[in-house]
Amino acid sequence: MAxxxxxxxxxxxxxxxxxxxxxxxxxxxxxxFTVCTYIYQVAAxxxxxxxxxxxxxxxxxxxxxxxxxxxxxALQHFGIIxxxxxxxxxxxxxxxxxxxxxxxxxxxxVVGIISIVxxxxxxxxxxxxxxxxxxxxxxxxxxxxxxxxxxxAVNYATxxxxxxxxxxLLGGSLVAVAGLNATVGIYLVWRWQLEGMFASFLMINLxxxxxxxxxxxxxxxxxxxxxxxxxxxxxxxxxxxxITVLGxxxxxxxxxxxxxxxxxxxxxxxxxxxLGVTINGFIFQSPNALSIVMFPRFQEKFGQSSDIxxxxxxxxxxxxALAFFVLPLLIGSAYFxxxxxxxxxxxxxxxxxxxxxxxxxxxxxxxxxxxxxxxLITINRQVTAIYFGLIGAALSFGGSxxxxxxxxxxxxxxxxxxxxxxxFFLWLFSYxxxxxxxxxxxxxxxxxxxxxxxxxxxxxxxxxxxxTSGANITTQxxxxxxxxxxxxxxxxxxxxIAERRTSVVSRCRQxxxxxxxxxxxxxxxxxxxxx
Numbered sequence: 001m002a003x004x005x006x007x008x009x010x011x012x013x014x015x016x017x018x019x020x021x022x023x024x025x026x027x028x029x030x031x032x033f034t035v036c037t038y039i040y041q042v043a044a045x046x047x048x049x050x051x052x053x054x055x056x057x058x059x060x061x062x063x064x065x066x067x068x069x070x071x072x073x074a075l076q077h078f079g080i081i082x083x084x085x086x087x088x089x090x091x092x093x094x095x096x097x098x099x100x101x102x103x104x105x106x107x108x109x110v111v112g113i114i115s116i117v118x119x120x121x122x123x124x125x126x127x128x129x130x131x132x133x134x135x136x137x138x139x140x141x142x143x144x145x146x147x148x149x150x151x152x153a154v155n156y157a158t159x160x161x162x163x164x165x166x167x168x169l170l171g172g173s174l175v176a177v178a179g180l181n182a183t184v185g186i187y188l189v190w191r192w193q194l195e196g197m198f199a200s201f202l203m204i205n206l207x208x209x210x211x212x213x214x215x216x217x218x219x220x221x222x223x224x225x226x227x228x229x230x231x232x233x234x235x236x237x238x239x240x241x242x243i244t245v246l247g248x249x250x251x252x253x254x255x256x257x258x259x260x261x262x263x264x265x266x267x268x269x270x271x272x273x274x275l276g277v278t279i280n281g282f283i284f285q286s287p288n289a290l291s292i293v294m295f296p297r298f299q300e301k302f303g304q305s306s307d308i309x310x311x312x313x314x315x316x317x318x319x320x321a322l323a324f325f326v327l328p329l330l331i332g333s334a335y336f337x338x339x340x341x342x343x344x345x346x347x348x349x350x351x352x353x354x355x356x357x358x359x360x361x362x363x364x365x366x367x368x369x370x371x372x373x374x375x376l377i378t379i380n381r382q383v384t385a386i387y388f389g390l391i392g393a394a395l396s397f398g399g400s401x402x403x404x405x406x407x408x409x410x411x412x413x414x415x416x417x418x419x420x421x422x423x424f425f426l427w428l429f430s431y432x433x434x435x436x437x438x439x440x441x442x443x444x445x446x447x448x449x450x451x452x453x454x455x456x457x458x459x460x461x462x463x464x465x466x467x468t469s470g471a472n473i474t475t476q477x478x479x480x481x482x483x484x485x486x487x488x489x490x491x492x493x494x495x496x497i498a499e500r501r502t503s504v505v506s507r508c509r510q511x512x513x514x515x516x517x518x519x520x521x522x523x524x525x526x527x528x529x530x531x
Contacts, residue, residue, distance in 0.1 A: 026293060026294070026297065029165065029167045029293045030289060030290050030293045030294075031508065032167060032168065032171055033167040033170065033171045033289050033292065033293055034285075034286055034289040034290065035171070036170075036171030036172065036174045036175055037171070037174060037285050037286075037288075037289045038285065038286070039174065039175050039178055040174040040175065040177060040178040041282050041285050042178075043178035043179070043181055043182050044178065044181060044282075045278070045279070045282050046182070047181045047182055047185055047186055048278060049341070049342075049345045049346055050186055050189075050345075051185070051186065051189040051197060052271075052275075052346055052349065053345070053346065054189050054190055054193055055189070055193060055194060055197065056271075056348070057267070057268045057271035057272065057348065057349070058267055058268055058271065059193060059194050059197075060271040060274060060275075061136075061262065061266075061267030061268060061269075061270040061271040061274065062136045062139065062140070062194060062267060063194065063197055064258065064262075064270055064271070064274040064277075065136055065137070065140050065262065065267070065270070066139070066140040066143060066144065066198075068255050068258065068259070069140045069141060069144050070140075070144050070147065070148070070151065071251050071255070072248070072251060073118070073122065073144050073148055074148070074151060074152065074155060075244055075247060075248050075251070076114060076115070076118045076148075076152075077110075077111045077114055077115075077152065077156075077244070078114070078237065078240075078241060078244065079236070079237050079239070079240030079241035079242070079243060079244040079245075080107055080110050080111050080114075080233065080236055080237060080240055081107060081111055081155060081156050081159050081240065081244075082159075082239075082240040082243035082244050082247060083235070083236030083237060083238070083239040083240020083241070083243065083244075084103050084104065084106070084107035084156075084159060084163075084236045084240065085159040085162065085163045085240075085295070085296075086236075086239055086240065086243065086299055086377065086378075087100070087103050087235065087236055087239060088100045088103050088104055088159075088160070088163035088164065088296075089163045089164075089295070089296035089297075089298075089299035089300055089303075090299040090300070090302070090303045091103070091303065092163070092164070092296075092299075092300060092303070093299060093300030093301065093302070093303025093304050094303040094304070097221075100163075100221075101220060101221060102227070102229065102232060103232055103235075103236060104160050104163075104221070104222070104225075105225045105226060105227040106227055106228060106229045106232040106233060106236070107156050107159070107160070107236070108156060108157075108160075108224060108225065108226045108227075109226035109227050109228045110228060110233055111152055111155075111156045112149075112152075112153070112156075112226060114152075115148055115149045115152040115153070116149055118145075118148055119145045119146070119148045119149050120145070121145075122141055122142075122144055122145035122148065123142060123145035123146065125141060125145075126138055126141035126142035126145060127142070136267065139194075143198050146198075146202065147198070147201065147202055147205065150202060150205040150206055150209065151205055153205075153209055154205050154208055154209060157209065157212050157222075157224070158170065160221075160222045161212075161222050162292055162295065162296060163296050164221050164222055164296075165293075165296055166222060167293060169212075169215065169216070169222075173208055173211055173212065176207075176208075176211060177204055177207075177208055180203075180204050180207060181200070181204065184200060184203065184204075185200040185204065188200045188203075212224075239380075239382075242382030242383055242385070242386055243377055243382055243385075245386050246373070246377075246382065246385050246386050246389050249386060249389035249390055249392075249393055250389055252393045253366075253389060253392045253393040253396055254366075256393055256396050256397045256400060257273075257277075257396055257397075257400045257413055257414075257417045258270060258273060258274060258277060260397070260400040260401060260404060260413065261273045261400075261404075261410065261413060264404045265404075265410075269410065271349070271352075272349060272351045272352035272355070272410060273352060273355055273410050273413070273414075274352075275342070275346070275349045275352035275356060276352050276353075276355045276356030276357075276358075276359045276414065277359065279334060279338050279356055280334075280356070280359045280360060280362070280363045282334070283327075283330045283331060283334055283360065283363050283367075284363055284366070284367055286326055286327075286330055286367075287322050287326065287327070287367035287368070287370060288367075288370065290318060290322070290326075290370075291318075291370035291371065291374060294314060294318060294371065294374060295374055297314065298311065298314055298374050298375065298377075298378040299378055301314065302378045302379065308375075308379055308436050309436075309438070311375055311378065311379075311436075312436070312438045312440070314371065314374075314375070315371045315372060315374075315375050315432065316438075316440060316445075317501070317502045318371050318502075319368050319371055319372075319429070319449075320497075320498060320501045320502050321498055321501075321502045321504040322367055322368055323364075323368060323449045323452055323453075323498075324449075324452055324494040324495065324497045324498035324501070325494065325495055325498035325499075325502075325504055325505060326504075327363075327364050327367055327368075328452075328456050328491045328494050328495075329488065329491075331360045331361075331363065331364060331456070331460075332456070332459075332460060332484060332487040332488065332491065333484050334360060335357055335360055335460050335464075335487075336460075336463075336464070336480045336481075336483040336484045336487065337480050337481075337484060338353075338356060339353045339356070339357070339480075340473075340476050340477055340480045342356075343473075343476070344473055351410070352410070354410075354411050354414075355410040355411050355413070355414040356414075358411055358414035358415050358418055359414045359417065359418060361418040361422075361453075361457065362414070362417050362418030362419075362420075362421040362422070363421075364453060364456075365418070365421040365422040365424070365425040365453075366421040366424070366425070368425050368429070368449075369392070369424065369425050369428055369429075372428050372429055372431075372432040373385055373388075373389075373428075375432055375436070376388075376432070388424075388427070388428050388431070391424065391427065392420070392421070392424040392428075395420035395421075395423055395424055396416075396417050396420045396421070396424075398420075399413075399416030399417055399419060399420045400413050400416060400417060402416060403415065403416045426446055426450075429442065429446060430442045430443075430446065433445070448497075452494050452497070455490075455491070455493070455494065456491060456494065459487055459490040459491060460487060463483050463486050463487055463490070464483065467479055467482065467483055467486075
């Protein structure tokens with residue numbers, strides 16, 4: 001299973017030091033942002049479980065539909081946001097910081113105007129065509145129109161901070177939002193159910209914007225300054241439109257199975273299935289956080305050298321770390337712990353447990369397509385990325401339809417989606433490696449990942465079958481923790497591979513050790529001051 005990655009050129013001491021510094025910086029940003037993301041996601045998951053008790057399967061399905069409509073509506077900027085994110089980081093890599101600043105201000109101005117116009121159009125459509133649409137569709141459209149200006153403002157402000165690598169500010173605001181969700185959010189949903197859910201969503205977006213405004217008003221690189229430039233708009237539109245199309249296809253890829261479920265089985269079935277989608281989305285946050293941290297570094301690196309060979313480690317090493325370390329930890333924990341949590345908090349949603357477990361297998365594969373996509377966007381092969389996105393969406397849609405036609409139920413849909421994601425990743429990664437002419441043997445590399453995946457699956461299934469569930473909730477929780485511990489032990493060979501190829505384990509250990517040492521140092525200093 002082990003894979004030996006051949007080097008393009010023998011490493012020098014200087015290049016090793018620079019690589020180590022960059023790796024350390026990536027680990028610091030990624031770990032901090034990931035921890036903050038998971039604080040937010042844990043709070044969101046807990047809040048989601050509580051609010052689902054108030055909403056019920058029908059209300060939860062309607063809310064899932066609203067979020068899908070909102071995700072598609074958010075693509076109305078025609079590529080300005082995506083093109084700006086790419087170009088801001090690219091020009092910063094080339095040392096043209098003033099021009100990068102102009103791109104940011106233009107993004108704020110153009111997208112701000114588009115958002116207001118789009119919001120009015122959506123609201124008018126929802127009101128005029130209310131008699132044509134079903135009630136839940138009309139509700140979703142009308143409320144999308146109300147939220148879209150604030151939602152888009154959060155999006156373009158987030159992009160400005162990501163492009164300039166302000167991950168501490170982003171992470172801190174996620175923690176603040178988590179606190180609002182867990183307090184005001186739950187209260188509003190308890191009082192007004194679905195309308196309270198929307199009110200909470202709107203309020204938190206506005207609070208986020210106010211927080212960012214006051215914290216960034218003196219920082220030109222990310223402050224809320226608006227301008228309009230035809231030349232910059234044309235530039236970012238040309239770069240960003242294919243990326244936005246790819247974003248639309250990506251959204252379709254991640255939601256097409258839910259669309260098939262709701263169209264064939266109704267909102268209650270979607271409520272069951274959406275539970276699995278939500279928890280798998282929670283798992284997906286870690287690789288997504290890593291990809292967010294990596295994206296500006298892709299652009300800056302390519303802006304410095306324009307050499308695709310320099311980007312090999314930006315794709316191969318993160319993929320290796322995800323496949324053999326990060327994802328086994330996260331997926332194994334969710335596989336054993338999430339079902340117990342559902343039975344305890346959401347007993348009405350128990351039919352969604354089996355699809356949830358199956359979807360975890362698909363999450364493993366879809367999590368690793370992010371770095372290859374970043375590479376294609378970085379080297380201006382956006383159209384190629386679109387082709388691959390369409391292939392992935394077609395595979396997922398075809399598999400979901402086939403499962404429905406054959407009467408395989410929600411578990412069948414989840415199985416076909418997981419298989420589709422696996423085929424999609426293998427195809428995309430093979431293309432990227434071969435077209436880039438890196439000295440990596442894709443068949444050997446991917447064979448190692450496939451073997452590691454099946455090792456992980458067999459370990460989970462074996463433990464689950466050998467250790468049965470307990471008679472009461474206390475025993476079930478204890479057994480779930482025991483199963484997770486045994487799973488981690490069985491996955492130790494995968495962790496060894498990850499460490500040998502990427503040093504990810506030692507770097508994470510070193511980073512968290514530094515955090516603990518600093519915390520102890522501050523504690524001792526505070527103690528001396530008190531004395």
